[in-house]
Each structure stands twice: as C-alpha cells, then as structure tokens.
Amino acid sequence: MERFDLLIKEALLPGRGIVDIGIKEGKIHKIAPKIEAQAKETVFVKGKILMPSFANMHTHVPMSLLRGIGADLPLMEWLQKVIWPLEGEFVSPEFVRAGTLLGVAEMIKSGTTLFMDMYFFEEEVGEVCKNAGIRAGLGFGILDFPTKVAKTPEEYLKRAKEFALNLKGEELIFPVLCPHAPYTCSPDTLKKAKELSEELDLFLHIHVAETKGEVEKIKEEYGQTPVLHLENIGFLSEKVLCAHMVWLSEEEMDIVKDRKVKVAHCPESNLKLASGIAPVPEYLRRGIHVCLGTDGSASNDNLDMLEETATMAKLHKGNNLDAKAIDAPTALKVATEKGFSAVGIKAGKVEEGYEADLLLIDTDKPHLQPLYDPVAQVVYCAKSSDIDTVICRGKVLMEKGELKTIDEEEVLHEAKKWGEKIRAFLDRQQTLG
Amino acid sequence: MERFDLLIKEALLPGRGIVDIGIKEGKIHKIAPKIEAQAKETVFVKGKILMPSFANMHTHVPMSLLRGIGADLPLMEWLQKVIWPLEGEFVSPEFVRAGTLLGVAEMIKSGTTLFMDMYFFEEEVGEVCKNAGIRAGLGFGILDFPTKVAKTPEEYLKRAKEFALNLKGEELIFPVLCPHAPYTCSPDTLKKAKELSEELDLFLHIHVAETKGEVEKIKEEYGQTPVLHLENIGFLSEKVLCAHMVWLSEEEMDIVKDRKVKVAHCPESNLKLASGIAPVPEYLRRGIHVCLGTDGSASNDNLDMLEETATMAKLHKGNNLDAKAIDAPTALKVATEKGFSAVGIKAGKVEEGYEADLLLIDTDKPHLQPLYDPVAQVVYCAKSSDIDTVICRGKVLMEKGELKTIDEEEVLHEAKKWGEKIRAFLDRQQTLG
Helix, strand or coil: CCEEEEEEEEEEECCCEEEEEEEECCEEEEEECCCCCEEEEEEECCCCEEEECEEEEEECHHHHHHCCCCCCCCHHHHHHHHHHHHHHHHCCHHHHHHHHHHHHHHHHHCCEEEEEEEECCHHHHHHHHHHHCCEEEEEEEECCCCCCCCCCHHHHHHHHHHHHHHCCCCCCEEECEEECCCCCCCHHHHHHHHHHHHHHCCCEEEEECCCHHHHHHHHHHHCCCHHHHHHHCCCCCCCEEEEECCCCCHHHHHHHHHCCCEEEECHHHHHHCCCCCCCHHHHHHCCCEEEECCCCCCCCCCCCHHHHHHHHHHHHHHHHCCCCCCCHHHHHHHHCHHHHHHCCCCCCCCCCCCECCEEEECCCCHHHCCCCCHHHHHHHCCCHHHEEEEEECCEEEEECCEECCCCHHHHHHHHHHHHHHHHHHHHHHHHHC | CCEEEEEEEEEEECCCEEEEEEEECCEEEEEECCCCCEEEEEEECCCCEEEECEEEEEECHHHHHHCCCCCCCCHHHHHHHHHHHHHHHHCCHHHHHHHHHHHHHHHHHCCEEEEEEEECCHHHHHHHHHHHCCEEEEEEEECCCCCCCCCCHHHHHHHHHHHHHHCCCCCCEEECEEECCCCCCCHHHHHHHHHHHHHHCCCEEEEECCCHHHHHHHHHHHCCCHHHHHHHCCCCCCCEEEEECCCCCHHHHHHHHHHCCEEEECHHHHHHCCCCCCCHHHHHHCCCEEEECCCCCCCCCCCCHHHHHHHHHHHHHHHHCCCCCCCHHHHHHHHCHHHHHHCCCCCCCCCCCCECCEEEECCCCHHHCCCCCHHHHHHHCCCHHHEEEEEECCEEEEECCEECCCCHHHHHHHHHHHHHHHHHHHHHHHHHC
16 A cells, blocks of 8 residues: 555645645655545545645745834835834844744745745744745845945855855755845945855845836946846846846846746735836736745735735736736746746646645635635635645645644744834834934 | 623724723714723623724625636626626526625625625515625616516616615615616616606615726717716716726716715726726825725625725725825725715714724734734735624624624535536536537
8 A cells, every 4th residue: 555644635626626645755746536545644625725835935024023014105215214224223133033933924824835035144034944844045135235234245245155055955945145136236246146146056036126216226327227237247047036027128028038037026015115016917928937925024014925816816907907917827826836946946736746835725614605716716715814724845834724833822922022122112213203 | 880782892993002892772882991881792802903894885795606707807708708697597586695695794704894785686685684784785786688687677677666665764774776887777777767866865876987998888879988978967966876987087087076976996806807997096186985895706706895905005006106095094994984974874983973883803813913003904914814803783793703693604505505506507508618
C-alpha cells in the first residue's frame, strides 16, 4: 500500500470534481477520485474547494503594527508625515518580530504561503517565518539616507550581503536584495545592488513607477521615466521583481516584456494611496509576467490576498469597460501560480509534481450557495474567513480556522501592547503639534 | 430605575469611547459611559466596535439562487443570454421565497437591516422579511414585455398597486414602485408608474444610466440622455431612487441635485459587469444624495455591504488620484445614514432618538489589531465575518454570529436543492447548445 505524509480526502477540485490528494515530501504526489493509502496525517474535507494557496509578492509585513494610521492620505504625505517619523521612533528588532508574527498570522489565516518582504531587521522576519512554516523572500530595504539599520548605501549593502549569506541553505526562506526605489536610491546604489545580486544569484525586489509624481521626479533628475532609467543603468533582468508599475509608457512595457521583468501588481494599495490604476490587462495581453501583492498593512489596510484578487478581477473590468479584461481563472492564476513562478517555485497549481501549497474553502455558508462555478465563486463571493485549511509545502499551518504553528492569542496580546505604546506616542505628538 | 427593552454594555463607539446603550421601543434611548438600568435583554460586548447597520439601497435578493452564473460577461449579454432565460424557466413564488431567505440570511450576517428590492413575486419577499425581522422597501419590476408576473404594463401596474395596498400598515416593510429602467419601460409606462406613486405616496425605484450602451439607446429612441429623458416626462422628484447612475452629463447632475433625486451607487456590480465607474466624488461635491447598494448576487456576486463600502472608498481615490476623494467616515455615512434617510427612516447614526439599527464588530483578530482609528479600521480592514451582532429596530437578529430569526441550516439545504435543479437545467442547455 502506498504511503503519504498527508492525505486529503474528498476535496472539490475545480474542473475535476471530488478527489483525494496524496502528499509526500512537500509535493503533490497523487490526485485521484479515490486513494486508498497509509498516511501520517489524513484530513477529511467533505467537498470543500481545494485550490493553490496565495503568493503575496509585495509587502512590508512588520508594518502590520502601524495598520490604519494616516488613512485617507496620498502616498508621499503618508510616508513623510506619518510613516517615516513613526518608524524612526519605533522600528527595532522587537517591533519587527511582533509585527511579523501578527502579519504572518493574518496571512496564514487568509491563505498565503509565500510572501516577498522588504523592511528592516529582516533576520527577525526570517526567524518568525521558520517557526511558522511559511515561505518568504526577504530583503533589507536599501536606501541612500540613514535609518536605524545603516547610515550609508555601502553599509546597507554590507548588511544585505551578510543577511543573504546567513540564510544560505534554508528550506522555506530565501534572501532577496531590495533597493527601495529609483527615487530613494542613486544610480550608483542601484548598480551596486545589481552587482551584488549577480554575485550572490539573488532576486532584486524594488518599487517602480508607483505614482505620477515619482515619474516626474525621475524624469527631472535623470531625463528618463523610471523603467527607462533602470534599463539605462543595466538594472533590469528576469530576476527583477518590480512592485506597483502603475505608470508605464508603451516603450517601457516593451522593455519589461523583453527583459522578462516580473510585475507585482498592488491594486488596493494603489487605489487607497491614490497612486492610480495599473494597466494590467494591457500587461497581460503583452505577455508580461504579472503577479499580485497586498503591499504593507499600513497602506491597504490588510494582507488579504483573496480580497486583493477579487478587487483586481473587478477593478480592471470596470476601468476598461471590458467584462473579460481579467476573468476569474486569470485572476486566480496571477494571485497564485504567477507569484510562485516569479521566484522559481513550482507551486500554484493543483497538479502532480507541484509543491503542496494549498488551501481549502468551506462553502457551507449563505454567501457561497448555490455553487455553480467554483472558480468564480472563490473570486467573486468568498471571503478569506471562508478559508478553512492552509497547507505550505505539505505541512498543515491552519486547520478548521485554527493556526497550528502560531499562538494566536499571544500574537494578539503582543500586538495590543505595541498598539498602546504607539497610540501614546501619537497622542503626545498631537498634543505637541 | 430606568427600564429598557435592550441594554448593550461596554461597546466601543467611535469618537466616544466605551459606552452603554439603552434601547426602548426600537429606538436608541440613552447613550452614557455607564447605564444602571433594568432591561428585558442585556448584551455584554466587551469593547466591540458599535456602529450603524447598513442600508443596501439596490438589490434583487431572490437572485441569490443564480449567484455566480455567467461570470465575466458584460451586462446586456449576461442579461439576455444567461439571466432572462434562467428566470423564464425558474422564477416562481417558491424560487423567490428560497432565494430571499438565502439572501436575507447573508444580509443579516453581513450587517444589513434595510434593503430596497426589485423583483417578481415580492409578496414572498415581504413574508420572509417579516419573519426575519429585517426592513425592506419592496417593489415588483414593471416592464413593457411579458413575464410570468404580467403580460402588459397595465397588468404590472395593477399588480403593483394591489401589492402596495396589501402592505399598508406594516412595521418593517413598505411598498415601492419599480419601473425597471428607461430602456425597458416606455414613456407611457413610466408616466403611469409616476402617477400611481403620487396616488399612493410611494417611492419610485429604477435603474438609470447604468451603461454607455443604455445612454446611446435612449438617445437614439428619445433624442435625450436618460436623466434628461426622465426629467422631460416629469418622472423625477425627491421620491425617486435611481440605481447605478454611472453615465451622467453635467447638466444631468444639476437636474439630479435640483430634483433631490436619490442615487444608489453600486460600485462592485458596475465594475464586474464592466458598466464603468460612477463619478461619485463629483456627486458628493455637488451635494447629491448618494447611498450604496450591492445590486443582486448574480452580478456582484454577494450582498456584502461592508465589502461594497471598502470598494467604494478605495476605488474613487485611485480613479481620481485623490486620497481624500471619499474618506472612511464619508464612506460609512453613504453606506448607512444616507441609505436610511433616502427613504425617510431616521436611522444610520448612533445617537439618541435614532432607530436602533446597529451592528457590533469583533476586533479580536490578527487583521484588526492594533486598533488606532475604529472608523478606518472598519472600512479598510474589517470583513463582514467580523460582524458579531446585528440589531434591527431594537431586535437582535444575530448574536455571536448566530442568526436568531432564521434557521441557517434549513436555508442552506433549500439553496442547495435549488442549485441542483438549476445546474441540471444548465447542463441540459449546454448539451443541446
């Protein structure tokens, strides 16, 4: 008799009907209408919808502790008046650890098993991820101005290199280089980051063309729009993940396609910070590799990839007056497979040989019945609270809504304590102001 | 000692802090930091956020049974090829009853206590609402073409009149006249509906300017854009609720403002059916009365007003490149107070003297901590599954997520049975096609 590490019984796999899934060594090993086998762990799911888990391709997870501060402000005002002063006051290894725990708890509960993070003290983020059993591509934000992490671009790059070397051989987490953006990094810093990424064979993760203001600023400073500027200094390649990419010229789209650059679309952050609406249907038509991200919780204000998927699917139909602009299957693919594959992970499909990064959706709810088209139902009707079980690399991280690797009560307790400290600071500022 | 029907203890009221609320005869009678009183029913809520419940100002609730069919189609194709044939086959009093029960269960669970419905067999909708304890403004869709309900406009109007007279004196439900749209009703039908509304002192509820195609069609047929056409035939007044209103000229906006017409904005339906994005920030600037609706579950695909509120708040910022286009407090007001007041109900504010239509949000979740700004947190972070308690006119309809007036299991059972019948029909059609 066959032996599996994990056996999922009676899942509803869209397009295939009710199936059993045998998982071995972190991979989907067998899918069949009925599998009789031995397994270390068996979960009976009685017709819940089975689908790939989400890949959140752009976020700043520790910022979960700043959730909802400065709502209804545009990007630069929000960054300069609210976020950067708060970060100056509070960011520390302890802040990063507590914020990451909170964010990872939220992500697992909403079905994410991979996230691409850019922040400070990413060693702490890594520790949390290893304990939680979630995948992550992690990088220190590299900037031209000093923060608590480093004073000069050289020092940032040195830290980033040390961090990358320390993460070698990890199973779930991998280092990434994160020069923050063309408007916060000089061409020299960007070039050095690029060189380091080649030396260590790492992905680069950067913010690009997020706002019209950024495009104007880069044009003024370098005589070129952001993507052209990056192309001119030799920064772009298939190992570059560009977040946002709201404002691109036709010529820039051609370059992105030719260089096989990966685009992390963040529709809710771009809406909320009034950055704009990225022309994603056009990117897809051109064959550009688009994946999806939530951005940090302070600008979205959540890490909910199912909500982000629904927003993407609806937004572009209305914005383009085209009901087929992004259909439900395409939206799910962008939010899952296209994310994993952007960083070379074979996951995001429920097929034999793929990594077992999966989730199950409980449809026994008034807003999910009747159920005609499981894919459309997930995209247009389901909420992340309908996600019942989450599996990362064959390991169950949540079952029946209960986190298996994180003490949720403890996480909430810590988050509230940080909330009190930060609220007291905000109150003091207001009194002074 | 004071006596209340319902006493809510220790709720977090945004702007006021922790308060107790005493409710008597369906109204908010007293709000104070601490109320010592006798009450028939007391609920202890330990710091949950208290806010007004939602008013869903445009929907077709029985369509919940058609949820998710024909996803990713534009409005006219979706109506003509998918929805109308299905309705021709299935719509009956039994269908309407089962669909309404399903939709009302979903609405109560997601915090709605008033909805404006337009469909067939609305007597059945009314019966369900009375039993469930939810408010509703109900009307038969009036059309120029025959359906199971009537053959001619005269017959529709006769049925609508009978229905209205039968509902006289009801506490929670009230009749409304619903000529479907300027493109499905002749000027004569619209005028007769208007006359009947004056005779019986009823609100009119109609679809207007939903798509560019509709505007073109009305222009061709009547030489005017839809709102001007309605103005020309004397249809508009402060007792007219126009759903959608996506495509209005400046002149039409002036008319809407002058006539005090109510606009039911349906952002998610307009996005999903690729109808467009209504210029709602401009309406608000002009002082037009805007409220919010989900449209039917077959076009959204849910009845979730909290999601709709979040979508509205984010969408218009991004679409207008203005982070203050609709801020969180405005979004909540549009989704609550502006809905109730559009049909003359004094609810949607947590203030003494207002109707006790309320909900409570449980913030003890990773995606809702830390909590700095309760209003922003509700709009940008909360999901309808965080709604713990829902009260309509002082009566608790849901407590700790459990429906008090509806048997949820029975509703799901019925919905699944209908789903099987409809699926079998769709399969047959496909085989034939």
